[in-house]
Amino acid sequence: MELPEKSVKVIVSGGEASPAPPLGPTLGPLGVNVGAVVSEINRLTGEFKGMKVPVTVTVDSATKNFSVKVGIPTTAALIVREAKAEKGSGKPNLAKVGDITFAQVMNVALVKKGSSYAHTLKSAVKEVLGSCVSLGVTVEGEDPREVCRKLDQGAYDEALRAKDGRQQAAKAGEA
Numbered sequence: 001m002e003l004p005e006k007s008v009k010v011i012v013s014g015g016e017a018s019p020a021p022p023l024g025p026t027l028g029p030l031g032v033n034v035g036a037v038v039s040e041i042n043r044l045t046g047e048f049k050g051m052k053v054p055v056t057v058t059v060d061s062a063t064k065n066f067s068v069k070v071g072i073p074t075t076a077a078l079i080v081r082e083a084k085a086e087k088g089s090g091k092p093n094l095a096k097v098g099d100i101t102f103a104q105v106m107n108v109a110l111v112k113k114g115s116s117y118a119h120t121l122k123s124a125v126k127e128v129l130g131s132c133v134s135l136g137v138t139v140e141g142e143d144p145r146e147v148c149r150k151l152d153q154g155a156y157d158e159a160l161r162a163k164d165g166r167q168q169a170a171k172a173g174e175a
Contacts (some may be wrong), residue, residue: 001016001040004060004061004062005058005060005061006030006058006059007057007058007059008023008030008057008058008059009029009054009055009056010022010023010026010049010054010055010057011052011053011054011055012041012052012053012055013049013050013051013052013053013056013084014044014045014046014047014049014051014052014053014073015042015045015046015047015048015049015050016042016049017038017041017042017045017055018038018147019034019035019038019096023037023041023057025039026058027057027125030059030064031059031061031064032059032064032066036066036096036124037057037066037068040066040067040068041055041057041068041070041096043169044068044070045070046064048073048077050081051070051073051077051078051081051087052073052074052125053070053072053073054070054071054072054073054075055068055069055070055071056068056069057069057147062138064070070113071115072111072114072115075100075108075112075127075128076088076131076134076135078108078111078134079100079108079131079135079137080097080098080135080137082098082100082104082107082108083097083098083100084101085098085135085137088134088135088136088137089136089137092134092135092136093135093136094134095134095136096136096137096138097135097136098136098137099137099138099139099140099141100132100137100138100139100140101138101140102134102147102156102159103159103163104151105125105128105129105132105139105147106125106159106160106163108128109121109124109128109141110123110124111129112127112128113126117170120164121160121163122151122160125156125160126148126151129144129145129147129148129151130144130148131158132144133145156170
């Protein structure tokens with residue numbers, strides 16, 4: 001007995017999926033229009049252009065209908081994009097690859113918050129700052145560890161409240 005739905009999980013470059021492997025050979029036997037799937041993936045991952053993005057394609061084997069669920073790129077990939085760097089530093093204590101603003105750190109934290117273990121925006125920001133340390137990315141010219149100390153002392157509380165408040169208002173508007 002054939003299962004009605006089959007899921008395929010792949011990692012694609014945002015906005016640059018093609019029918020070449022791994023997608024084409026995996027989806028072809030399921031009888032779905034591979035071109036339509038690739039177009040949908042590219043439409044949904046366009047905002048993550050050039051970044052590796054996890055994607056799940058679910059195909060109903062009876063109707064050949066499909067759905068595409070896009071995951072979120074890694075925190076490192078989001079930080080590297082914000083810093084406009086090619087990649088993280090091989091020697092983050094010695095060589096810095098870029099600098100981002102605290103607002104950019106908060107934006108990355110908000111994107112990742114849903115898939116993070118952090119319960120608050122402040123905790124999510126700390127996770128992002130930790131990744132900045134590992135990647136060799138400074139925050140407004142400072143070592144991310146120093147920014148984290150200031151965060152603990154309340155230096156960014158007003159910015160966090162404002163950002164979190166706007167986020168809550170946007171969610172309330174969607175409901």
